[in-house]
Amino acid sequence: MYKHFFKRGIDLLLALLALPFWIVILVIVGSIIYFQDKGSIFYNAPRLGKDGKIFKMYKFRSMKMNAPDLRNEDGSTFNAEDDPRLTKIGKFIRKTSLDETPQLLNVIKGDMSIIGPRPDLPEHRELYRGNESRKLEVRPGVTGYNQAYYRNIVPWKQRIQHDIYYIDNLSLWFDIKILIKTAQSVLKREDIYVKEKSENRNKSQSVEM
Template sequence: MLKRLIDLLIAVTAFLIGWPILLNLALIVRLQLGSPILFSQLRPGKDGRIFRMYKFRSMTSAVDSGGNLLPDEQRLTRFGHFLRSTSLDELPGLFNVLKGDMSIVGPRPLLPEYLPLYNVRQARRHEVRPGITGWAQVNGRNTLSWEDKFELDVWYVEHQSFWLDVKIIFMTAFKVIKRKDINQQGEATMSKFAGSDCLGNKD
């Protein structure tokens, strides 16, 4: 209950103080990348419940001659990279926090297609609400392997506390200022998770 109240306090305060930034970013996204301004995608939340997550759009919709989307690295513009490196693209996620789909701190919500690929331990990341930032994000983010990232997520589930959340929020601010650990080496974004047998059974 305390965590939910803190989430609401932070989200409401951020909207009240930051609405000019949100409006200006929305306008710039519209001018730089076109519409839609927001990127939305279905993601699993607590207990695997599916919700729609919102972010500012950071990629173009460029396609090849066959109508297929170009690779991420070709669609990620300089402005889109700026949004990601500063985590400004995550600001619309505050709406998900207000709705109760997400928390400020928790494991990042991933793709629904990963749900059957988790082993028993990895699946524990869904015992709590997903977060805008999390323990894995401040300890390597996209430079980590999937297995290391999931282990950090589960460690957070097992050790979550008010003071740990405060620590993660301050560490997140430092990471954003330094713009560290945004992409996996050699990738514009994190490569897809294909499953892992190293941390337990999948059933």
């Protein structure tokens, strides 16, 4: 009942309640992003949504304009605390997860849920094997089971299995626990960056996590 009916209503209510506070963040953070390098405030990235639908996910831009795309060997996006692609404000909003807050707009639009699997890049669908496409059964989340309990310390394929575990055990109480744990992890700034730097490959276009 919660998964199919009440979850969307709760998402919309919480997002609308948080929207006035986010507008304050937008004015402050957006101004700093713009004046640091005169670039776009937002980074809008195509992502896989529910049932494989591609949508545009909103983030505050944390990287320099036209920064190269770096990937880990498993195809996931590379990130590190000393990443030279990050702007000064970008390092701060990454550590505090403020870069993800524009996704409240995605929640209001219905592209995302507050809690759910983090969305993959569209090309990642070609890399799914076995039951891994099951992560597309629900709306992707602003935060989720992986982000709350593991952040960036587990490989991408393992994160997908965690996503499937979440889907199989989805409940209001599970979402509440994930939300509380996410808040704790953000405040402690735990496991923000990938620990192991794998061999990366460059692409010409700019891609953020």
